[in-house]
Amino acid sequence: MEITLESPLDMHLHLREGAMLRQVAPLSARHFAGAVVMPNLTPPVDSLERLRAYRAAIMEAVAPFTFTPWMTLFFRPYPTATLAAARDEIIGVKLYPEGVTTNSAGGVRDLEAVEDTLAAMERLGIPLLVHGETHGFVLDREAEFLPIYARWAKRFPRLTIVMEHITTAAALELLERFPNLAATVTVHHLLTTLDDVAGGLLQPHLFCKPIPKRPEDRAALQAAALRAHPRLMFGSDSAPHPRERKEAAACAAGVFSAPVALALLAGLFARHDALANLQAFVSDNARRVYGVTPPARRVRLARRPWQAPERYGDVVPFYAGQTLEWQVTDVEP
Ligand code: DOR
Ligand code: ZN
Numbered sequence: 001m002e003i004t005l006e007s008p009l010d011m012h013l014h015l016r017e018g019a020m021l022r023q024v025a026p027l028s029a030r031h032f033a034g035a036v037v038m039p040n041l042t043p044p045v046d047s048l049e050r051l052r053a054y055r056a057a058i059m060e061a062v063a064p065f066t067f068t069p070w071m072t073l074f075f076r077p078y079p080t081a082t083l084a085a086a087r088d089e090i091i092g093v094k095l096y097p098e099g100v101t102t103n104s105a106g107g108v109r110d111l112e113a114v115e116d117t118l119a120a121m122e123r124l125g126i127p128l129l130v131h132g133e134t135h136g137f138v139l140d141r142e143a144e145f146l147p148i149y150a151r152w153a154k155r156f157p158r159l160t161i162v163m164e165h166i167t168t169a170a171a172l173e174l175l176e177r178f179p180n181l182a183a184t185v186t187v188h189h190l191l192t193t194l195d196d197v198a199g200g201l202l203q204p205h206l207f208c209k210p211i212p213k214r215p216e217d218r219a220a221l222q223a224a225a226l227r228a229h230p231r232l233m234f235g236s237d238s239a240p241h242p243r244e245r246k247e248a249a250a251c252a253a254g255v256f257s258a259p260v261a262l263a264l265l266a267g268l269f270a271r272h273d274a275l276a277n278l279q280a281f282v283s284d285n286a287r288r289v290y291g292v293t294p295p296a297r298r299v300r301l302a303r304r305p306w307q308a309p310e311r312y313g314d315v316v317p318f319y320a321g322q323t324l325e326w327q328v329t330d331v332e333p
Pocket of ligand 2: 013014
């Protein structure tokens with residue numbers, strides 16, 4: 001069994017900087033024609049100058065692959081003129097509530113105080129990407145954030161709001177209520193639950209924010225992805241950390257899935273007899289939601305078992321050392 005995908009896209013990706021960027025970026029660029037690049041560096045990407053330098057470093061790291069890094073600015077209460085100047089160089093602005101995840105210390109403290117900026121983004125047609133978690137009990141953080149999404153979706157009906165890495169059935173229900181909401185979902189949230197992370201021996205390489213939830217949440221996410229819900233996009237949230245930051249007393253959040261994501265998705269869709277919907281889920285939905293055109297690149301996968309590497313440099317991937325049913329067999333550079 002085989003499938004050829006036209007320009008697969010990863011609509012939520014952490015590439016880091018320096019040696020880590022050079023290590024992980026080619027692994028994404030090999031399988032994906034483009035990706036939405038997250039701005040949670042230290043310090044965050046919050047100026048056009050920094051964004052341009054980061055984009056240039058990414059382009060250098062992905063060569064010779066043809067790969068579009070769609071850049072995001074880290075949310076600040078930017079003046080309208082700053083947003084207007086940035087508009088043609090960004091795909092959106094990423095909002096992190098303060099302190100909810102890796103490198104979000106500079107995030108938003110007062111979610112009531114962002115509305116002027118959201119109004120300007122709506123006028124300028126700049127999408128808002130959101131890490132939607134509160135500071136509540138860890139399993140309830142996404143659910144507690146849903147009313148905030150609803151309020152913004154209602155108040156700014158022409159603002160495209162992307163609920164990043166959704167993990168609950170409740171988030172999918174909200175997606176149905178507002179046409180200006182879209183969402184990304186990761187491959188690890190499609191495949192794991194909290195049991196995989198903490199039900200047996202603790203699995204640091206599966207630990208991420210938001211934490212994977214209940215089996216019924218995963219089932220709802222799978223159902224929506226497998227039918228390629230038109231406003232649901234694949235976003236890996238692949239988030240590499242060096243092994244010593246994961247296998248540690250204070251384990252960093254993040255699953256490094258970039259090199260295995262497409263193969264795992266093909267396996268999931270094939271098992272559910274839904275391969276015909278994979279193109280929409282990994283590319284076409286994103287093109288429509290964001291109005292972007294990726295570079296034309298075909299990526300072929302086949303049902304041929306392979307063993308995922310134990311490491312890429314000092315980063316341990318999702319499914320390290322395990323056998324995957326499907327593999328990427330051919331890529332156009
Ligand atoms: O698990 C996560 N890791 N979740 C995030 O939101 C950020 C990411 C990271 O940057 O490591
Ligand atoms: Zn992320």
